[in-house]
Amino acid sequence: MKKYTLITIFLINTYLSFGQILPGTLDVSGFPNISQTINDLVSEAGLDDTSVGFESNFDTNLITFTLDPTILMGITAASTEQNCDANVFRYSVYMYTSYVPDGFIIEAKTTFDSGFGLPAVSTYDTLPIQPLGPRGLTPENGGNYITIPRDGASAIKVFEFVGCREDIPIQFRIKPSVKVVGGNPVNFDVYYTVVGSLN
Amino acid sequence: MKYTFKYLILVVFVITTYNNFAQETINAYDPNSFILGGDQKSVPATVNLLPVAIIDVEPDPFSANTGSGTVISAEAGLPVTSGAAADLDNIWLNFTQRSNNYQPSRIYVSTNQPVPAGMTIKVEIEIGNYGVEGDFPANPRYGQITLSQAEEIIVYDFASGYTGDGVNNGYHLIYTIENPGSVSLPDGFEVQYRIK
Numbered sequence: 001m002k003k004y005t006l007i008t009i010f011l012i013n014t015y016l017s018f019g020q021i022l023p024g025t026l027d028v029s030g031f032p033n034i035s036q037t038i039n040d041l042v043s044e045a046g047l048d049d050t051s052v053g054f055e056s057n058f059d060t061n062l063i064t065f066t067l068d069p070t071i072l073m074g075i076t077a078a079s080t081e082q083n084c085d086a087n088v089f090r091y092s093v094y095m096y097t098s099y100v101p102d103g104f105i106i107e108a109k110t111t112f113d114s115g116f117g118l119p120a121v122s123t124y125d126t127l128p129i130q131p132l133g134p135r136g137l138t139p140e141n142g143g144n145y146i147t148i149p150r151d152g153a154s155a156i157k158v159f160e161f162v163g164c165r166e167d168i169p170i171q172f173r174i175k176p177s178v179k180v181v182g183g184n185p186v187n188f189d190v191y192y193t194v195v196g197s198l199n
Numbered sequence: 200m201k202y203t204f205k206y207l208i209l210v211v212f213v214i215t216t217y218n219n220f221a222q223e224t225i226n227a228y229d230p231n232s233f234i235l236g237g238d239q240k241s242v243p244a245t246v247n248l249l250p251v252a253i254i255d256v257e258p259d260p261f262s263a264n265t266g267s268g269t270v271i272s273a274e275a276g277l278p279v280t281s282g283a284a285a286d287l288d289n290i291w292l293n294f295t296q297r298s299n300n301y302q303p304s305r306i307y308v309s310t311n312q313p314v315p316a317g318m319t320i321k322v323e324i325e326i327g328n329y330g331v332e333g334d335f336p337a338n339p340r341y342g343q344i345t346l347s348q349a350e351e352i353i354v355y356d357f358a359s360g361y362t363g364d365g366v367n368n369g370y371h372l373i374y375t376i377e378n379p380g381s382v383s384l385p386d387g388f389e390v391q392y393r394i395k
Contacts, residue, residue, distance in 0.1 A: 021235060021236030022236060023235075023236065024236060024237070024238060025238055026237075026238035026239065026240045027240070028240045028241075028242050030242070031242060031243065031244070031245075032242070032244035032245070032246075033244070033245045033246075033247075034244075034245070034246045034247070035246070035247040036246070036247060036248050036249045037249075038249065040249075041249060041251050042251060042253070042295055042361075043253070044253075044255070044295075044364055045253040045254050045255035045293040045294050045295050045362075045364070046255065046257075046293030046294065046295060046332075046333065046361060046362045046363050046364035046365065046368055046369060047295060047361060047363075047364050048295070048333075048334075048361045049251065049295070049297065049361075061242060065238065089236060091237070092223070094224070094225050094227055096227055097244075098241075104246075140222065140223070141222070146222065149224075152226070152227040152228045153226045153227075153228055154224040154226070155224060155225055155226070155227035156222050156223070156224050157222060157223040157224065157225075172244075174246050176246070176248050177334075177361075178251060178295055178296060178297035178359050178360065178361050179297075179334065179359050179360065180248060180297070180359075181248075181297065181298055181299075181300065181301055181359060182248040182249055182250040182251070182297045182298065182299050182300075183248075183250060183298075183299040183300035183302075184300060185245045185246065185247050186245065186246045186247075186248065187243065187244070187245050188243075188244055188246075189241045189242065189243055189244065190241060190242050190243075190244050191227060191239065191240075191241045192239065192240050192241070192242075193225065193227040193232070193233050193237065193238075193239045194233060194237040194238050194239070195225065195232055195233050195236075195237045196233075196235070196236030196237045197236075
């Protein structure tokens with residue numbers, strides 16, 4: 001009886017260990033500084049400038065999300081790469097903006113399997129059945145632009161990926177109403193929120 | 200009962216379909232949504248916009264195939280067919296304008312050549328009829344303006360906006376042409392609108 005109790009505790013403990021998502025860190029590099037050119041302007045009198053829009057470079061922001069290293073008593077027990085190799089989770093990325101004036105539409109997108117998995121080749125890749133599917137990136141809306149809300153209470157999902165991932169490029173498209181005054185830069189903040197899950 | 204069940208299934212299907220197509224959102228202000236196994240970061244961004252000022256008359260009252268057809272010939276250079284005063288009744292002024300540093304704009308009207316002696320061309324904006332589309336602060340000049348080569352203000356200071364494109368959008372222009380002597384307009388005669 002004692003033997004079975006120990007086995008049960010072991011199994012429960014193992015399940016709980018595997019069922020816990022590990023802490024990770026999001027890094028966003030790049031500073032979107034986008035300028036409208038004369039070719040980007042509306043050319044038909046009477047129409048709003050939102051009818052045209054203009055794009056940033058495809059990699060205006062680069063997104064990296066990796067698991068934190070495991071440090072025990074000041075010693076690194078497992079590096080970021082080792083943790084990413086041994087622990088694969090699904091991550092959803094949500095976006096919103098703040099301090100954006102009325103009539104200023106901001107859209108964002110990335111492409112299928114953009115960025116780089118970390119590690120490049122993982123133990124997970126060799127599993128005959130990969131519980132979360134292959135390590136890769138799936139954009140929402142089929143990879144087309146998604147309008148980013150100005151309210152964090154309804155941050156919108158832009159893409160998801162499986163496993164740690166580096167340098168995911170984000171491209172923006174701006175559709176500014178003519179009601180937004182020109183001459184002064186429009187400054188705002190872009191928020192990225194990564195939500196991890198076990199399935 | 201059979202039909203009720205059928206409709207219930209249909210309603211559930213429609214709601215499920217709607218939810219599946221709806222884009223997924225979260226409350227990113229709530230740290231509980233990302234504190235375990237996730238993270239949040241922000242980056243500043245800057246966008247620089249150009250001012251824009253474009254203007255158009257719809258439809259072009261002096262080109263072929265436009266105008267009311269009951270008033271005068273639609274081709275510049277041809278004589279007015281009646282000695283009586285005439286109105287062009289469905290001409291609309293469209294514009295799109297983004298100001299630079301809140302600098303207001305105005306719209307001016309003039310002709311590119313002298314109006315022939317014996318003829319008078321007047322234009323006015325119909326007050327209160329500002330079309331069905333667009334978003335712009337209306338500030339028109341009241342009353343008729345007698346056209347000449349000297350620019351006259353037809354719309355006073357206004358901030359950024361757009362009128363919508365085409366007829367029934369923007370400012371409704373009413374032309375009045377007095378031509379008792381049936382004088383012809385010279386070739387290339389134009390009424391010009393300028394926004395600045």
